[in-house]
Amino acid sequence: MEVISGKIEKAKKVVLYGPEGIGKSSLAAQFPKPIFIDTEGSTTELNVDRLPKPTSWAMLQQQVDWVKQQVGRFQTLVIDTIDWAEMQCAESVCAQHGKKGVEDFGYGNGYVYVKEELGRFLNKLSDVVDVGINVVLTAHSQIVKFEQPDEMGAYDRYQLKLGKKTSSQTAPLVKEWADMVLFINYKTYSVAVDDKGKKHKAQGGVRTIFATHHPAWDAKNRHGLPDEFPLDYANIAHIFANVPNHQTAPVQQSEPVVQQQQEPIQQTQPIVEPTQPVQQQPMQNAPTSTVELNPAIPQSLRDLMIQSNVSEEEIQVVVSRKGYYPMETPINNYDPSFIDGVLVGAWPQVFGMVQEFRKTLPFKNII
Known part of the structure; x- marks a missing residue:
């Protein structure tokens, strides 16, 4: 020892x-x-x-x-x-x-x-x-x-x-x-x-x-x-005064958020397990989204979608695949308890399913 x-x-x-x-x-x-x-x-x-x-x-x-x-x-x-x-x-x-x-x-x-x-x-x-x-x-x-x-x-x-x-x-x-x-x-x-x-x-x-x-x-x-x-x-x-930095993994500090349009398939995050939190892409001090979101979506969910650059359509696809709501149901029509307890409360798992969905799309359609 x-x-x-x-x-x-x-x-x-x-x-x-x-x-x-x-x-x-x-x-x-x-x-x-x-x-x-x-x-x-x-x-x-x-x-x-x-x-x-x-x-x-x-x-x-x-x-x-x-x-x-x-x-x-x-x-x-x-x-x-x-x-x-x-x-x-x-x-x-x-x-x-x-x-x-x-x-x-x-x-x-x-x-x-x-x-x-x-x-x-x-x-x-x-x-x-x-x-x-x-x-x-x-x-x-x-x-x-x-x-x-x-x-x-x-x-x-x-x-x-x-x-x-x-x-x-x-x-x-x-x-x-x-x-x-x-x-x-x-x-x-x-x-x-x-x-x-x-x-x-x-x-x-x-x-x-x-x-x-x-x-x-x-x-x-x-x-x-x-x-x-x-x-x-x-x-x-x-x-x-003498606190050392112990950088354990390479960090992109000078580059912006990974552009999904350029490298949509090369996602580094693992598939989310219930006990394993997902590692998010680096975000800017003021996170921005390349998609426009319905202002009627509850703020707690909108902020998560903005930080992860997730569109309303992607949430609707994931929700419909799990059988919660039909694809055409707007997010703002979801039950508030479902939004808070599932979409927001289990966001790492939801985002992981969005990433899996993105991998199935043709390159030109990836958001």
Whole structure:
């Protein structure tokens, strides 16, 4: 067996969380060569590179797969925020099982499904880290009542805001996945009391990063950071200075999206299996489609079709071959639960069937 000694330099997995408006996104924007996946559309005032706001869980995963291929072009993937991404995850799980909400599963099964799906997503993010791209997850905080088994009484503490009930299962996953969990908040320097000694009012404060676990908040780091320090990227910049890139596969960075008109048959993606996600073609920062889509098609499906350059006719062919709807049925007439649960929820499999259909067409008719 090979023995590996010493410190291993690699990309980092970071969680930044705190109250809204504290500066989480602004701090993440200072990481090396960041690319944002803005799940809640809150980075419009930041001068950063970003991908279109994902309108579905499948679209978010496609974007992560694309970033993984951009070794050298970007050095940090920022998902802003992970708690909004978790909501898309829960919606996807419900749509795939034909449920209106997580509670409809019964016996807490819905929360288990969400936990498992989010766990697979974190594994996908770990793959991004393995090729040398840092991953930063921002999240909001929430104040919850907490009572330790060996203590008397309960007290308030800050935790990741990952769903009211799912947080008991998904928040630990995110914290365990991360190398560094940094809590950002205002540090209050004094509390003023009125002349009657009843009303208390905080005075003074500065935005502070807390890097060590405390009874009042979650935090951790493996880099010897002080317990607390001012909100300034310079205080953690040294951690990301020597992150190597480990490019595991050739990536086309200077060429545009593969032109299907020129090489329609040379598809490199494997036939999709239920447990094997399809590898999407590289997309531009603002994905474009060579086909015009009916504006009445639901936005979550339209965005996936645009990113993969899939026409309405191709979806109709695949759907009709499976016996769901006749070929002439417009997509916007499909049942919404079918669109969300099958076409969007199982998009990798749907796209794989579209690719198989394309291989059967004459060269001149391929879209």
